[in-house]
Amino acid sequence: MNPFRKKKDVRPDLGVLLSEFNRSLMLIVDKPLLIANFTSRIKQLFPVESVCVFLLDESAGKYKLQNPDGGRPDIVLTPKDRLVNWLSVNDKYLAVSQRPDILTYFSEEEQAILGELKTELIYPLKVMNRINGTVLVSRKTDGVPFTGQELALFSLLLDQAAFAIEHASLYEIQTERVKRMYRADRLATLGELAAGAAHEIRNPLTAIRSTIQYLGRDLAGDSVRQEMVAELIAETERINRIVQGLLSFARPSELHIAETDAEQLIGQALLLLNATLGKNRIDVQFEYFTRDTRIQGDGEQLKQVFVNILLNAIEAMAKNEPQQERTLIISIETGAPVNLYSRYLLISFEDTGEGIGREEIENVFDPFFTTKEEGTGLGLAICYGIVSRHEGEIEVKSVPGKGTSFTVKLPQQYTQNKPPHESKNINSR
Ligand SMILES: Nc1ncnc2c1ncn2[C@@H]1O[C@H](COP(=O)(O)OP(=O)(O)OP(=O)(O)O)[C@@H](O)[C@H]1O
Ligand SMILES: [Mg+2]
Known part of the structure; x- marks a missing residue:
């Protein structure tokens, strides 16, 4: 539903719209789900082809496209490059067709990305003075330019989305941290246990192997038993490989x-x-x-x-x-x-x-x-x-x-x- 397409005198209740939008976003902590929800809501409100969300991936030091929505999943924007720089200095959205002069300021790669995603609007996702991401919105499917009112509503919605995404990102980082701590702890305990067990298995295994070899010595002509002995030796070798693997996990060699x-x-x-x-x-x-x-x-x-x-x-x-x-x-x-x-x-x-x-x-x-x-x-x-x-x-x-x-x-x-x-x-x- 497009709030601006209703009968002329029926104004959408902006307060209700915003609080509904906000409530629905705040209930979701799973980041991909949140992005899917928020982009589909935007598309219900405005007839646009695509809404592409880029978020900062701290470990890669790049803004990565989260929801391809018609683009390639591997598209990235670089923090030091001009687009993000422009957003952080100007702290507002950019309507591409209204400011072709700014477009030429962007790098060739950035211009190619904007072209590929048919971008008309570029919004910063800013929280606590930091650009956490950007949203690239394509032109409208009906070809009609965005009105000032639509642009203002967009800004309000995206400001709210920025907070919800930040909230979900913090939740994701925290969950990942807890998981990592839990995993490190569990692996350290398992490692100690494994090292002890491997050590205990190694000596009797050597004895078993040499006894089997000894017993197999006088079996010339008895092919059935020879085969059984060979199988037993193969199995002890398998146990030995496992023990070696365990030891290299638990008592690793020096770096x-x-x-x-x-x-x-x-x-x-x-x-x-x-x-x-x-x-x-x-x-x-x-x-x-x-x-x-x-x-x-x-x-x-x-x-x-x-x-x-x-x-x-x-x-x-x-x-x-x-x-x-x-x-x-x-x-x-x-x-x-x-x-x-x-x-x-x-x-x-x-x-x-x-x-x-x-x-x-x-x-x-x-x-x-x-x-x-x-x-x-x-x-x-x-x-x-x-x-x-x-x-x-x-x-x-x-x-x-x-x-x-x-x-x-x-x-x-x-x-x-x-x-x-x-x-x-x-x-x-
Ligand atoms: N690329 C992968 N695709 C699907 N499953 C995977 C992949 N890598 C690991 N796994 C899963 O993780 C399990 C553990 O992997 P790991 O390499 O530790 O042991 P393994 O491959 O089963 O045995 P080993 O490495 O000793 O031959 C695998 O059995 C498999 O279920
Ligand atoms: Mg493996």
Whole structure:
């Protein structure tokens, strides 16, 4: 319903409209749901083609498009670039067709984005003097320019939306923080338990293996028993592999920090998996948004992280039906600053596999959590340990039936590059 399209003398009750709008937004704390709700309400009020919401992603240091609404999901705006700068200095909306002079002030990339999204109005989402995002509204479908009254109502609604989004973002950050603390705690306890158990299993296992070998010595000619012995030995080897994996999760080897290059490490990991990728007809695509892919870290251990994540992606996509897409997108970008001396490097692996369910996703980093018949459930637990010891983070997002993305966030410079009073023992947990 467009409030301005009612009979001429019937004015919409602005107070009621605003309070309804506000109430409906304040009840929702889930950010994607909130954005969907608020954009659909805007579209009910104004006949516009699209309403695109960009929000600041602190870790990537960019404004990311939250609801493609006809645009590409990977469109980003950069805080240092001109559009955000203009919004923050002028603190008001911009009607593009009324101010073509300002449009030419924006960078070429920004102009291309505005063109692609057929943008007519640009609104800042500002809370506490900070631009948290921007909303790009397209032209009206009937081609009629926005009236002054419509623009004023838009401003009021978007000011309210800015607060609701800030509220939902804080809620999201807080929930994520609690989850992370809970996960770190749980993994530390599990790690200690696992290390104790692994240690206890190793000695009797060696004894069992050598006894089986001893008993199998005099079985020449008895092929049935020889086969049984071989099977037993294979099983002890499997237990041994699990124990080794457990130990590398719980009692990790020291980090050998050196200058290395994430792009090269990914290249080496892909080379190791080349045959499996080919066999499963997986198309690997790269999206590198930075040239500086250097990091300080333990190359071998980080390579293991990438191999484990890649293997999971391959295993997930190998289950796809032949007609389903099998694409793996690897992207690298520079993220937010870690401190005065370093920034994060964000490395993402996005697959088009079966995805992970809402309940399972909470457990994927737990040792022994597996949904695979032959899996040990240690791959991601090991990744988590290695990334944490690099003072980084690992995150997972998934849409069941569509795909999964793992993002590894690593400081480009290691702690030894901080001033002496800030440096820590890099191998301490
Ligand atoms: N890319 C992915 N797509 C779908 N599910 C995944 C993906 N990555 C991980 N998982 C889920 O997380 C679980 C745990 O992964 P993890 O790598 O720790 O163990 P695993 O792959 O089962 O066994 P292992 O790595 O020891 O062979 C997997 O069993 C799977 O259910
Ligand atoms: Mg795995």
